[in-house]
Structure formats: C-alpha cells, structure tokens
Amino acid sequence: MFENLQDILTSFAALLCGFATGGAWIGVVVVPNESFDHMDYSRADRHVRDVLKSGSTAIAGTLLAASAFAVLGGSFGAAAIAALACFGFFTNRWTLSKRTEPSSPPGTRQRKKSQRIVAVALSLMFGLAAAAAGIMAVFGI
Template sequence: MLENLQGVLSSLAALACGIAAGGTWIGVVVVPNESFDHMDYTRADRHVREVLKSGSTAIAGMLLAATAFAVLAGSFGAGAVAALAAFGFFTNRWTLAKRAAPSAPPGTRQRKKSQRIVAVALSLMFGLAAMAAGIMAAFRI
C-alpha cells in the first residue's frame, strides 16, 4: 500500500513540476513576445513586470507543493531541486519590487529594464531546475 502511495506522490510531484515549467515558459517567453508585439514599449514593459511578479508567486507555490509531494514520496533529490527552484521564483518578487528610495544617483534615470532582464534570466534558469526536478521525481530520485 505504501509503495502505491509513493508512486502516486512522485507522479504528483512530477506533474506539479511540469505545470511550473509550463507556467515559466508562458510567463517568460510567450507573454513578453506578445506584449512587445502588440503594445508600446512602456505598457509592454509594465505588463511583463506584472506578469513576472504575479506568475512567480503561483509558480513558486506549485513548486513548494511539488517539494512536499517529492519528499513524502521519498524522492529527496527531486524535493531539494524543486525547493531550490521555488526559492528562485520567490527572488523574482524581490528583484521586481518597487524601491522606497531610487537606486540611481540624483539627476540620472533609473533603468528598470535591467531588473526585468534579471528576472527573466532567473526565471529561465529556475524553470530548467523545475524541469529537472520533474524528471527526477518521475524516476524517484
């Protein structure tokens, strides 16, 4: 009975990691391409930032669920990688957070583009980690 439960839990962990990886692809590749194709630069940039912030929270939650499923299934490697990826998606909230005081010196413009680029790069890297965790969970590693 416990073997069957471990099989179901590892399958749920792999499924949750797959959902997180798919959400990453949509939030990092599909949405920015469509936004910059159909909106002016300022609106598209703001839209992509909001999608990254809100999507990162949901993806991190899904990866935390995958972590729990993987650990309960005995797939500790998959659980560790999924937890690392979840933390990575939480860092997007900090990367894209509004600053109380401007970080640029007075008289110069603050470039938010670099924050968005860092958030997209982190999302892509941790999306790969989510895929790796899903594969590890499928093989019960």
C-alpha cells in the same frame, strides 16, 4: 499500500513540476513576445514585469507543493531541486519589487529594464531546474 501512495505522491510532484515549467515558459517567452508585438515599449515592459512578479509567486507555491509531495513520496533529489527552484522563483519578488529609496540620483531616469532582464534570466534558469526536478520525480530519484 504505502508503496502505491509513494508512487502517487511522486506522480503529483512530477505533475506540479511540469505545471511550474509550463508556467515559467509562458511567463518568460510567450507573454513578452506578445506584449512587445502589440504594445508600445513602456507599456509592454511594465506588463511583462507585472506578469513575472505575479506569476513567480504562483510558480513558487506550486514548486513548494511539488517539493513536499516529492519528500513524502521518497524522491529526495527531486524535492531538493524543486525547493531550490521554488526559492529561485521567489527571488523574482525581490528583484521586481518597488524600491523605497531610488537607486539613482534625483532628477535622473531610473532604468527598470535591467530588473526585467534579471528576472527573465532567473526564470529561465529555474524553469530548467523545475523540469529537471520533474524528470527526477518520474524516475524516483
């Protein structure tokens, strides 16, 4: 009976990792392409940063649940990779958060483009890690 439960839990972990990978793909590839096609640059940049910030929280929660299901299902490798990807998506909250003290001197413009670029790069890397965790959960690793 417990073997069947472990199979179900690892299947849920793989499903949630796939959901997180799809969410990362939509937030990193689809939304920026559509935003920069249909909006002016400053609105599109702000929109993409907002989508990455809010989407990363949901994806991190999904990966945390996937990690818990993988541990309960006995797929410890998948759990470790999913937890690492969860932390990576959570760091987007810090990357894209508003600064209390501006990093540039007063009177100069503050460039937020680099924040978006770093968040997109992190999301791509940890999206691949989420996909790897899902594949590992399928094979019970």
